[in-house]
Amino acid sequence: MAIAKQPSTKQDILQHLLKIGQASAQELADALEISPQAIRRHLKDLETEGLIIHQQVQAGMGRPQHVYQLSQEGRDRFPSRYGEFAVDFLDTLTETLGYEQASTVLRKHWERKAMEYRVRLGKGNLRDRVAKLVELRKAEGYMAEWYPVQESDCQFILTEHNCAISHVASSFPSVCGHELEMFAAALQNCKVERTHWIVNGEHRCGYLIKEQ
Structure with a gap:
């Protein structure tokens, strides 16, 4: 339902x-x-x-x-991006290729996603790119929002109140590490740090984005 x-x-x-x-x-x-x-x-x-x-x-x-x-x-009840199917697929992939090869496939997927984001975000200032990234994440089923750190134009908080891949993240927490790398690669010249993590029992995932 x-x-x-x-x-x-x-x-x-x-x-x-x-x-x-x-x-x-x-x-x-x-x-x-x-x-x-x-x-x-x-x-x-x-x-x-x-x-x-x-x-x-x-x-x-x-x-x-x-x-x-x-x-x-x-x-x-919130969007899960067909999480059960994804977990089953990754289980099969791991059984077929082994854990290391399956991890390589996951990394390649996030690298490709990062490049897709990078193209769609363009080369504007960091504020505009973070705002665009949030809109892309919303379209993918994440309840995402962003705000500057103390009215800064070089530090921002990105928050996702639901995880569209929660089923996958629970079984394969390494995907969250790839997601962190994906944000950094997509935004370019930025450092991205995790501040909150749903997998750890918190009610949201949070990221601090700093311009380098």
Whole structure:
């Protein structure tokens, strides 16, 4: 069942939780401009459907509050780029060629993707190229965004709130290393560092991009 089939308010809740990681009912109500009572009804439905989970968090001296986040099933409602097929294919490739040869094939794939990105990004300033890269990633199923570091024109943060290849990354985490190299090769004359990683249990992947 695709996420688009969810009622719009529920879809908004899922997308907001995907973006920020976790939130209380009141925080969701404030962010989406919906009454807390309506939010709680939607949260109850989403939890019944197995799309979100909650935990109790102690806030100051008051009563513990429920904080909600996506379950794995909830994350799976977002684009995955045919992840299961890709994992099966890579398993077969590894069995046929061996791990080293399969890794070489993966590297070649990311090198080709980097060259494709480089051509499409052009030779503008880094700000424009990062903005274009984010648009390309969005088109590929990533919920991506970017912003400058303290209004800088030479340092930027690129954040991806869902991983379109999460199934592959869970089984073959080396693809994330290739992805890091791909960004650096595509942007040229830049250093790219990972700041957050979904595979490590964080709710987003983040990259610091520095002009060299």
